[in-house]
Amino acid sequence: MAAPPYKRGYMRYISTRGQAGEAGFVEMFLAGLADDGGLYVPAEMPAADLAGWRELPYRELARRIISLYVGEELPAEVVERLLGQAYGNFTHPEVTPVVPLGDNLHILELFHGPTLSFKDVALQFIGPLYGWAAQTYGERINILGATSGDTGAAAIHGVAGLPGIKIAILHPHGRVSKAQELQMTTVVSDNVLNLAVRGDFDDCQRIVKDLFADLAIKRRYSLRAINSVNLARIIAQIVYYFYAYFRVDGGRGGPVAFSVPTGNFGDIFAGYLARRMGLPIERLILATNENNILERFVNTGDYSLGESRPTYSPAMDIQVASNFERYLYYLLGEDPAALRAAMAQFKETGRLAVAGEQLAQVQRDFASRAVCNDDCLATIRRVHDRFGYLVDPHTACGVAAALATADERPAGVPCVCLATAHPGKFEEAIRLAGLQIELPPALAGLFGKPNRMTVIDNDREQALAELGRLYG
Ligand SMILES: *Cc1c(COP(=O)(O)O)cnc(C)c1O
Numbered sequence: 001m002a003a004p005p006y007k008r009g010y011m012r013y014i015s016t017r018g019q020a021g022e023a024g025f026v027e028m029f030l031a032g033l034a035d036d037g038g039l040y041v042p043a044e045m046p047a048a049d050l051a052g053w054r055e056l057p058y059r060e061l062a063r064r065i066i067s068l069y070v071g072e073e074l075p076a077e078v079v080e081r082l083l084g085q086a087y088g089n090f091t092h093p094e095v096t097p098v099v100p101l102g103d104n105l106h107i108l109e110l111f112h113g114p115t116l117s118f119k120d121v122a123l124q125f126i127g128p129l130y131g132w133a134a135q136t137y138g139e140r141i142n143i144l145g146a147t148s149g150d151t152g153a154a155a156i157h158g159v160a161g162l163p164g165i166k167i168a169i170l171h172p173h174g175r176v177s178k179a180q181e182l183q184m185t186t187v188v189s190d191n192v193l194n195l196a197v198r199g200d201f202d203d204c205q206r207i208v209k210d211l212f213a214d215l216a217i218k219r220r221y222s223l224r225a226i227n228s229v230n231l232a233r234i235i236a237q238i239v240y241y242f243y244a245y246f247r248v249d250g251g252r253g254g255p256v257a258f259s260v261p262t263g264n265f266g267d268i269f270a271g272y273l274a275r276r277m278g279l280p281i282e283r284l285i286l287a288t289n290e291n292n293i294l295e296r297f298v299n300t301g302d303y304s305l306g307e308s309r310p311t312y313s314p315a316m317d318i319q320v321a322s323n324f325e326r327y328l329y330y331l332l333g334e335d336p337a338a339l340r341a342a343m344a345q346f347k348e349t350g351r352l353a354v355a356g357e358q359l360a361q362v363q364r365d366f367a368s369r370a371v372c373n374d375d376c377l378a379t380i381r382r383v384h385d386r387f388g389y390l391v392d393p394h395t396a397c398g399v400a401a402a403l404a405t406a407d408e409r410p411a412g413v414p415c416v417c418l419a420t421a422h423p424g425k426f427e428e429a430i431r432l433a434g435l436q437i438e439l440p441p442a443l444a445g446l447f448g449k450p451n452r453m454t455v456i457d458n459d460r461e462q463a464l465a466e467l468g469r470l471y472g
Pocket of ligand 1: 118150151261262264265266268395
C-alpha cells in the first residue's frame with residue numbers, strides 16, 4: 001500500500017494478537033483489521049488534559065483529542081478541515097448536546113447527524129478521511145461493511161458524492177427497519193452496492209470478517225473496513241465522553257457514570273479508552289437487550305454464545321461483539337499470547353470464562369443489565385411520563401440499565417445515558433409503547449424515492465461475486 005511507512009512522531013498502533021507489525025495512524029486506518037487477524041490498539045495511551053479541555057466547543061475538543069491519536073501524520077489544518085466537513089452536516093450547533101432529565105440522569109443526544117444515529121458522529125468524519133487518503137496517496141478505497149441497520153446508512157451517507165470511493169454494505173434482509181433500509185437503498189449510485197443477505201446480522205458480519213481475513217482477497221480488492229473494528233471510528237467517539245463529562249460534572253472533576261446501549265462493543269469501548277486517558281468515569285454501564293452475552297459476561301464471567309433473538313432494538317441484536325477482543329486484551333494484561341489462546345478457545349468451544357481477580361476487574365470497569373422487550377417499551381413510556389422526553393428503544397435499554405443500577409453507584413454521581421438514535425427512526429416501537437412521533441423530515445422524504453438493493457443467500461461466494469462486479 002502506498003501509505004507512508006512508520007516514521008518518528010507518528011502515533012504507534014499494535015495488534016491485540018501481537019503478530020503484525022506496528023502501524024502509524026494512516027496505515028492502521030486503511031488496514032482496518034491487522035494482518036494477523038487481531039484488532040489495532042494504541043501502543044501507548046495519550047493523556048487527557050482535563051483542565052485545558054473543559055471549556056472547548058465540540059469541534060475544537062475533537063481536534064485536540066483526535067490530534068493526539070493522529071500524531072504528526074496529518075497536518076493540523078487537514079484534521080481541522082475534515083472536522084469542519086464532518087460536523088457541518090449536524091443540525092445542532094453543539095453537535096452532541098446534553099439534556100438533563102432530572103434525578104441525576106442526563107441524556108447525551110448523539111443523533112443530530114444526517115442519518116439520525118450516533119454512527120454519524122464517527123462516519124461523517126471517516127468518509128472525508130478516506131477521501132483525503134485517496135487523494136494524498138492515490139489509494140484505492142473499496143469499503144466493505146456489515147450492518148444491523150445504522151452503520152450502513154451512516155457509512156453510505158459519509159462517503160456519498162466523494163470521488164473514487166466505492167462502498168458495499170451487507171444487511172440482514174427484512175431485519176432492519178423500513179426507514180433504515182431506505183436510508184441505505186435510496187442512495188442509488190454505481191459506487192454503492194446494498195447486499196440484502198437472507199440471514200441475521202451475525203451472518204453478515206461473518207461474511208465480511210471472513211473476506212477481510214483472506215489476505216489475498218483483501219489486497220486484490222483493496223478492502224477498507226467501516227465497522228468499528230476500525231479504531232479510527234472509535235477514536236472519533238472518544239470525544240463525546242469528554243464533552244458530556246464537562247457538561248455534567250458541575251466543575252468539580254468528580255466521577256460520572258455513562259450508560260451505553262451496546263451491540264458490537266464499539267461505543268462503550270470508546271468510553272473505556274476515555275477512561276484510560278484519565279477521564280474520571282465511575283463505571284460504564286453496559287446495557288444490552290435480550291441478546292445478553294455481554295451482560296452475562298459482566299455479571300458472571302461467562303462469555304458464551306446464545307441464540308440470536310429479534311428485539312425492538314435491532315442494532316443491539318448481536319452475539320459476537322467485534323470489539324470485545326480489545327477489552328479482553330487489556331483485561332489479560334496486554335499479553336498477546338494470552339489473548340490468542342483465549343480467542344482460539346472461544347473459536348473452538350463458543351465459550352470463554354473469567355473468574356477471581358479478573359472478574360472483579362471487569363466489575364470495576366462495568367455494571368450491566370439485560371433489558372427485556374417489555375421493559376424496553378415500559379421505559380419509553382416511563383421516561384416520557386416522568387420527564388416529558390421521548391427515547392428510542394436502544395436509548396431506552398440504556399436508561400433502564402442506568403435506573404436499575406442506580407443503587408450500585410455512590411450517591412450523587414451523575415449518570416449520562418447515551419441516546420444512540422432519534423426516536424423517529426424507530427417509530428414502530430414508539431407506537432407499541434402507546435406513544436406517537438411524527439416522522440422527521442429526513443426520513444419522511446425517503447418513502448417513494450427510487451431505491452436499489454441485491455438480495456443474496458447467506459453465502460460468502462455469492463457475496464464475493466457481487467463485490468467483484470462492484471470493485472472491478
Ligand atoms: C450501532 C448501534 C448501537 C450499538 O453500538 P455498538 O458500538 O455496536 O456497541 C446502539 N444503538 C444504536 C441506535 C446503534 O445504531
